Amino acid sequence: MLKAAIFYMALAMVVGFAFARGGRDERLAAIAMLMAAAATPLLVQQQFAGPEAGVILVDIALFLALSAIAMQSTRFWPLWAAGFQLGAVVVHFASSRLPELIPAAYAETLVIWSYPVLAALLLGAVLEGARGHRQ
Template sequence: MLEYGSFLALVSAVFVAVHWGGRDERLTAGAFFIATTLSWLLDNQYQGTQIDVLAVDFGLLLGLLGLALTSDRFWPMYAAAFQLVGTVVHVASMTETGDFAWAYAVGLIFWSYAVVAALLAGTWLEGRQRRFLSA
């Protein structure tokens, strides 16, 4: 059930970004879609640290950092910060030796929703600014 909710959130964010967002929002939505699809294809069992998913998340983090440094918008900084925390969850899981699958999964899922929320907020602000300027 949780996977359907995250898929619905992703598809909604991509639709909103493509429909109302600018270049930065569309690029980020595409990157989210690719990263999420790769993560689902690689592994989704949360048994031990997922090195391949860590690599995907790190690549997304680098992309968001690049966008945050070059964009004239504020939301990419929040998205990059949330992605950084999610990536740190992967790294922190490497030090844990006990049964941590539930905490690992919740940490990854929670911060991925925060990154998508930053995209949605940024798209809303960008769309609002466009409507204001065109009126």
């Protein structure tokens, strides 16, 4: 419960900063991350005792959204964010190949990949804010 609260506080701060200081790319990524964070808890069915189909779809959708942002962006951070999100997608496929994977390890590994994605967005917003204008 505390770990979830810490993640949601970090998400709120980064998203708020992205909207306040970021440009178009940062705002789009922030919206995508908010949507993914809101959808994920609603789609958990097995408490990560096996592959979570709904969560897999959310993570793939976020990866595709971040990849689309990266493909049209002139910035480097969306590529890093998409790459980190790909790490989360790979965790899902590993869980399907390792049925003996402990549910807590599966869930925790997904959370761990969320922080570098947030860090990439934060860096993008900081750099965009330092440029002194928004797209």
